[in-house]
Amino acid sequence: xxxxxxxxxxxxxxxxxxxxxxxxxxxxxxxxxxxxxxxxxxxxxxxxxxxxxxxxxxxxxxxxxxxxxxxxxxxxxxxxxxxxxxxxxxxxxxxxxxxxxxxxxxxxxxxxxxxxxxxx
Numbered sequence: 001x002x003x004x005x006x007x008x009x010x011x012x013x014x015x016x017x018x019x020x021x022x023x024x025x026x027x028x029x030x031x032x033x034x035x036x037x038x039x040x041x042x043x044x045x046x047x048x049x050x051x052x053x054x055x056x057x058x059x060x061x062x063x064x065x066x067x068x069x070x071x072x073x074x075x076x077x078x079x080x081x082x083x084x085x086x087x088x089x090x091x092x093x094x095x096x097x098x099x100x101x102x103x104x105x106x107x108x109x110x111x112x113x114x115x116x117x118x119x120x
Contacts, residue, residue: 001109002027003066012099014071019098019105021066029055034068035106036097053091060087070097 002025010016019034036051053068060066063084073090080086091097098105 001107003029003032003060003107003109005105005107006065008098008103008105011101011103012096014096015069017070017096017098019068019070021068021107023060023062023064023066026059026061028057028059029066030057031055031109031111033108033110035108037104037106051091051093051097055089058087061085070095 003021003023006020006022009018009020033052033054055066061084063082065080065084065086067086067088069088069090070093071090072092072094073088075090076088078086078088097103
């Protein structure tokens with residue numbers, strides 16, 4: 001996987017809750033989707049996904065950060081002192097996602113997908 005989860009910050013705090021990711025290799029975010037789920041035990045996650053965020057196409061480079069806020073906002077970016085970029089993205093939700101200590105984020109890398117035919 002070319003991106004890793006660093007941490008969930010400010011859980012359950014509206015307008016502040018965010019998922020912090022680090023880019024390990026150059027990639028396009030369109031190949032990633034994050035789900036909100038829960039733990040069923042200390043080492044097992046549930047197979048029920050409550051929320052999903054599929055990243056839009058955007059090139060990111062090794063060493064960059066991606067910060068995904070749960071709330072509504074406008075995407076932006078900041079050039080860091082070391083020359084990397086922090087990309088700020090917004091899920092567009094009115095409520096927090098990771099509002100319980102048992103909640104977790106699961107990041108998937110998807111290289112291909114298929115949809116059903118339109119209208120049926």
